[in-house]
Amino acid sequence: PFQNELSYAYGVVIRGAKLVIPSVLRDRMCQLAHEGHPGQEVMKSRLRERCWWPLMDRQAVKVCDSCEGCRLVQVEAPPEPMNRRPMPDKPWVDLAIDFLGPMPTGEYILVVVDYYSRYMELEVMRKITAQETVSRLKKLFRTWGN
Template sequence: MKGWPVKKHSWDRKLHSYWPMRQDISIRNDIVMVGDKIIIPQSFRRVILEKLHLAHQGVQHTKAKASKVLYWPGMARDIETMLQPKHQPEPLIPHQVPELPWMKVGADIFELNGQSYLLLVT
């Protein structure tokens, strides 16, 4: 409310990432904004990430939509972290080699360049 200090290093380190955009930060209706984006405080980011996760439409789409109206330092990284699947590597299970074709079949569905595929292994 009183403006920015003359020297960047004379104030709280948490605010350093806002220094380059300091001229674009304003307050509208008691909401802190940078340009037309709402600056989300640290204490509310988890709630926003959970809301974004509910409407999960892919990492890139979610980041693009969020970046139109929201801002906080590291937001893209936080969205990626929240939306990336938490895959645990599955243990390898040894099996006997089948004697004839089609005695054992493996299948998986995967996506490549937006196209879904069914992979069969015999």
């Protein structure tokens, strides 16, 4: 499909305003664009500014992926920031519930924290089952409401 976009002038093949790089020079062009280990996107941008060849982006990615220097300095993207929860209007509307354990005794602790007041309830449990958890939560709700 790109053959119709090529032209020949002054001994070089061009596509639009960009030089079409012969296959024997493509590795060297990649080396030049890769100086300083800029990463895939910058390297592809450098190449796209002035030249073109079929599958150029793929070759740039391959160069970066196989570069030991790039792998050593590659920084992983930071994790997404946590979203803040809206503050509840009153106590015992929004709760955090989790288990802690097993403890050295083999027991677990059911931890319930009220987001509004930061009040914490702890319930020691011998084993974690849905039935026992619901029973303990019902007891807390009878005591504190909602």
